[in-house]
Amino acid sequence: MTGGSNVEIEDCGDETYQLQIKSIKVTPDIVKPGAEVTLEVEATLSETVYKDATAQVTVKIGAVTLLRKVYDLCGTLENNKDKVDLQCPIEKGNLKITQKITLPKETPRGDFRVYVNAYNYDDADLACFKIHADFRQRFNGLLQLVSAGLVSWSDQSFSPSYYSSRTRVSNVEIEDCSDETYLLQIQSIKVMPDIVTPGAELTLEAEGILLETVTPGSFADVQVKLGVVTLIRKRFDLCDTLENNKDKVDLQCPIEKGNLKITQKITLPKEIPKAVFKVYVNAYTADEADLACIRIKVNFRPRRFLQLGNSY
Structure with a gap:
């Protein structure tokens, strides 16, 4: 980082790229959670940008990939027209772009890297950016990231696990969140160890009754949030996911109806930031019948907490 800033932007394109960057300015120099940031870019565009231009975006914290997604450039500009003074088609020539971004207050401390590769409608190289944002300083800030794959279940007759005011029971x-109409009736759940920490291995043991056989085509909608910021929203094929993790979970499709016992080992990434994460899982059978509904809250902040009530 230079110039006292905690954000560094690198133009990784070369002379063959259609967007030739002249200058990039981020203000203020130190970005903070909840603050407004202004991005100003001056460049020369050698070809007009039309509909179907795309950007591939990868977000990492340390070695962990948090997001990998392809965006429609023109659609994104249209959806943010109140924040950026540019719309498609973007005519070739000199460009000056100003965009205002309000950062989420819940941004965790961490060392984030964002990689952006943009392509024009005909797949020609348009632009390449690398962004490094270091929020491990006392002036932490920016970006909306992070997730750790934690899956665990509990029966509604159980009291939620939480930090007590004097002794940490579980984080x-x-x-x-299912009811009697759901096809998976959960009876018990156990997560070991009680305190889950980054880089550690945890074991999940769950027991329940499955009222109908789970066949290929069953799926789960998963959402991961950090505060009000959605980090992941994705649909997973249940049977494919089990097959791809068969060395970690003792269950494969078809999952026959009847009594069910699941054991799964999960190794968490070391680079998980110190923050509170919420995971929402809604699972369905191949014919879209309700299978299961689970809500999870994991608190990685390293201090004693008051009891956590249901605050989903």
Whole structure:
């Protein structure tokens, strides 16, 4: 980082790229959670940008990939027209772009890297950016990231796990949000160890009754949030996910109806930031019948907390 800033932007394109960057300015120099940031870019565009231009975006914290997604450039500009003074088609020539971004207050401390590769409608190289944002300083700030794959279940008859005011019982709180109409009736859940920490291995043991056989085509909608910021929203094929993790979970499709016992080992990334994460899982059978509903809260902040009630 130079110039006292905690954000560094690198133009990784070369002379063959259609967007030739002249200058990039971020103000203020030190970005903070909840603050407004202004991005000013001056460049020369050698070809007009039309509909179907795309950007591939990868977000990492340390070695962990948090996001990998392809965006429609023109669609993104249209959806943010109140924040950026540019719309498609973007005519070739000199460009000056100003964009205002309000950063989420819940941004955790961490060392983030963002990689952006943009392409024109005909797949020609348009632009390449690398962004490094270091929020491990006392002036932490920016970006909306992070997730750790934690999956665990609890029966509604159980009290939620939480930090007590004097003794830390668990930093994982789980809610079974299904009802008697759901095909998976969860009876018990156990997560070991009680305190889940970055870089450690945890074991999940769950027992329940499955009322119908789970066949290929079953799926789960998963959402991961940090505060009000959505980090991941994705649909997973249940049977494919089990197959791809068969060395870690003792269950494969078809999952026959009847009594069910699941054991799964999960190794968490070391680079998980110190923050509170919420995971929402809604699972469905191949014919879209309700299978399960689970809500999970994991608190990685390293201090004693008051009891966590259901605050989903």
